[in-house]
Amino acid sequence: MIINVKFNFNALCKKILCQQLDAMGLAYTLRGIGEIELKTTPDKQQLLSIAENLSDFGIEIISDQQTALVQRIKDAITLLVNGDEDAQKYNVSTYLSEKLDYSYAYLSNLFSEVTHTSIENFVILKKIDVAKALIINKDLTLTEIAYKLNYSSVAHLSAQFKKTTGLTPSTFQKIIQKRKERILAQQ
Amino acid sequence: MALHTLNIALADDDEDDRLLFKDAIEEIKIKTKLSLFTNGKELMDYLMLPNIILPEVIFLDLNMPVKNGMECLKEIRNNSKLRDLSVAIYSTSSSEKDIEETFISGANIYINKPNSFGDLKSAIEKVLQLNWQYQTSALNRDNFLLRI
Numbered sequence: 001m002i003i004n005v006k007f008n009f010n011a012l013c014k015k016i017l018c019q020q021l022d023a024m025g026l027a028y029t030l031r032g033i034g035e036i037e038l039k040t041t042p043d044k045q046q047l048l049s050i051a052e053n054l055s056d057f058g059i060e061i062i063s064d065q066q067t068a069l070v071q072r073i074k075d076a077i078t079l080l081v082n083g084d085e086d087a088q089k090y091n092v093s094t095y096l097s098e099k100l101d102y103s104y105a106y107l108s109n110l111f112s113e114v115t116h117t118s119i120e121n122f123v124i125l126k127k128i129d130v131a132k133a134l135i136i137n138k139d140l141t142l143t144e145i146a147y148k149l150n151y152s153s154v155a156h157l158s159a160q161f162k163k164t165t166g167l168t169p170s171t172f173q174k175i176i177q178k179r180k181e182r183i184l185a186q187q
Numbered sequence: 188m189a190l191h192t193l194n195i196a197l198a199d200d201d202e203d204d205r206l207l208f209k210d211a212i213e214e215i216k217i218k219t220k221l222s223l224f225t226n227g228k229e230l231m232d233y234l235m236l237p238n239i240i241l242p243e244v245i246f247l248d249l250n251m252p253v254k255n256g257m258e259c260l261k262e263i264r265n266n267s268k269l270r271d272l273s274v275a276i277y278s279t280s281s282s283e284k285d286i287e288e289t290f291i292s293g294a295n296i297y298i299n300k301p302n303s304f305g306d307l308k309s310a311i312e313k314v315l316q317l318n319w320q321y322q323t324s325a326l327n328r329d330n331f332l333l334r335i
Contacts, residue, residue, distance in 0.1 A: 166334030
């Protein structure tokens with residue numbers, strides 16, 4: 001039997017962080033997206049062991065401030081796209097500047113400098129990434145997916161999908177399906 | 188990061204195409220270090236060397252002597268050290284069947300060799316930009332498909 005699962009990344013990451021930090025006996029507060037406040041300042045050795053423990057889960061400590069902020073922008077966009085209920089009401093710029101407490105102009109410039117793309121493009125990329133997962137899953141129709149991801153119409157979603165990937169949603173679905181079948185056949 | 192240099196590999200038996208690609212990639216804003224190979228076997232021998240820095244993206248011509256692009260693609264996807272590399276097929280063929288077959292065999296990107304230098308530049312730039320997002324963000328790489 002095959003079951004499909006959906007992840008809540010925010011809950012997942014918080015849970016793992018808490019478990020690990022608790023296990024290391026640290027006092028801390030999680031401060032929103034991607035920021036942890038430690039009650040005591042750990043020495044170098046301790047910091048290394050925190051980094052090592054977390055790296056098993058693919059969690060990295062970011063040392064440079066700019067990269068850290070860009071990562072927080074990306075995480076906020078992920079939350080926004082994955083359907084943070086409050087978020088749907090805002091546009092991206094208001095949402096990011098409120099959530100991260102910087103002006104949108106500053107965030108937008110920084111993002112473009114560091115990532116080879118713009119915040120607007122990244123949001124599209126994220127939305128299409130979620131759309132891909134939903135298309136593969138086959139539980140929802142394209143119309144339902146368009147609604148869920150806040151597109152004004154299914155035509156708009158299809159056009160943006162084609163522009164981003166060079167493929168139509170149905171060609172994409174067919175390719176991934178055949179790829180899976182081939183991998184299964186090889187095993 | 189914008190200052191990070193990307194390692195790129197191209198395997199193509201046509202010398203003119205290699206030179207054109209080299210000129211194009213040097214003109215785009217993203218900093219790259221390009222390694223060129225004249226057939227698939229040269230490329231695969233290089234990738235299997237110990238201690239090399241693996242390229243972020245491999246551009247593969249389909250029709251090459253000794254070992255063609257399709258054989259390389261399959262070897263890359265069946266090798267645990269190379270499996271996660273991004274592979275871009277770079278070919279003159281625009282047959283839907285060829286395109287679909289390369290995607291099913293594990294290619295991430297399919298580029299029809301563009302007719303103009305400007306188009307080639309923008310195609311390479313688009314590939315490198317998008318690939319960078321897949322390398323640095325929580326995007327699902329299994330679903331990374333791009334056709335240009």
